[in-house]
Amino acid sequence: MHDQAFYQTRIEALLDSVLPQGNQQPETLYKAMRYSVLGGGKRIRPLLVYATGEALKIPLESLDMPATAIELIHAYSLVHDDLPCMDDDALRRGKATTHIAFDEATAVLTGDALQALAFEILSSPLPGISALNQLKILNILTSNSGINGMVKGQAIDLAAVGLKLENKQLETMHRYKTGALINASVLMATYCTEEVTCDDEPSINRHSPISEKRAKLTDYANAIGLAFQVRDDILDIQSDTETLGKQQGADIAAGKPTYPSILGMEAAKKKLYQLHAKATASLKDFGDEAFLLREIAEFIVKRIA
């Protein structure tokens, strides 16, 4: 059992080790990749991989590459989302966005390279994970990144600017845009073992201990994924640019629908606490080994940035 700071230090070192050195050619691309990934971010997704691993007593080493890969995917999505043709943001994690610090062409390539790198490290030999489970992990991350996951959410978001979405449509957008990767973090970790327990192949170990816990962990992931976005929307109104490390009020200014704008601020806060209660309830069959998962749920609803 380790605390968040332990894992944050570990993931930073891992990200550093998989990224190309900035003094090699092509230097600009490699520097931009390091700039876009290192030294910032809450690392929520890697933390969720490790926390789920703790809850299932999976060795740390088996979780390292899935944790690293999902942060690379998250980082690529931020670099592309910030582009002038997308959200046109100049500030991210308290520093200039990649296309400002470098240029647009480099930012496009950086995102492309980070996506490929994420899947490259997951297709290289991984310790303590069977080949079938490794394919499952790859399938979870690829499907949650693409047209049935994060990119789908981003496309719905683009199409929704200036439109009045209803609560349900907003939830659909966020389930894909933010929820998909949060879900993938938890789900990938449940496959970081030698034991093959694919739930979609009923012939294989359907009633193994991990398989039974997977459903509860998925409920947890769904609740905190949505909570994360509700909190983000509240912070966009109530926080300030310096604390956030990105432009406060940017979503409202861009005419984007948010939970407070649709439900009202009080109802949005109520929803946040209901989701937190749901997340902790789904962990009730777990003991102390789910300490970090509970802590992350608490952090998500209370965070100020």
Next chain:
Amino acid sequence: MHDQAFYQTRIEALLDSVLPQGNQQPETLYKAMRYSVLGGGKRIRPLLVYATGEALKIPLESLDMPATAIELIHAYSLVHDDLPCMDDDALRRGKATTHIAFDEATAVLTGDALQALAFEILSSPLPGISALNQLKILNILTSNSGINGMVKGQAIDLAAVGLKLENKQLETMHRYKTGALINASVLMATYCTEEVTCDDEPSINRHSPISEKRAKLTDYANAIGLAFQVRDDILDIQSDTETLGKQQGADIAAGKPTYPSILGMEAAKKKLYQLHAKATASLKDFGDEAFLLREIAEFIVKRIA
């Protein structure tokens, strides 16, 4: 044994089947993905997958998804390369580029989605391929797409605009930019079997028939990969926009180094025929089963578009 037209029809149907329907939400993204992939292109990379499969007598069905995936990667790279911040091209395969037909944000997302989809279909269960070989196929495609492959070549290209490259530097750029995916097409196909024959794991079947042929096929791929680019550079000067389906003279106008501009036109043509001879020589131990590989090599040096 089948001809090129058979495989071109087959790959078109497969691409159609893995792409999302254009009448579903988010409609714009899905339409843009189909627009960017379907109804055009020489399908050289899928053809190479099938032709290599023929040379190794691998069943057609085992080659389908690797052939489809590599064309999705190629299509994503074209969409991003054509962006205003990159090559700023308006015409591709005889029609408007994706960011012109739709918009820049959609073009960025389309490329991102196509990359994720390529790896998603390769991580789903594949017929006739062992899990270890499937991971190897994924590793070949991811590594040849990213910072040690296509994206690296693109980054060197971006950095080289307006500079005077030497022959060797030009070759390095193309080995990554075009050569990596052509190499991957051939190499992936050699792993489309149940038999595990990883050359980088000496303990496993080092002297199996496939493993011995892999080195020859890699020589073939290296030669035609470079030949493809030399021919491209010659066509950029000698062809016309209508035949090419893209702007003639675009590379020269952009100040990009090309083989004719560095070696002179006659020496560039000589190089092309030397590479063709090298490609066919590497197939000398193969019989009629390498007919299509030989035909593709011939097509690459003689093509007019």
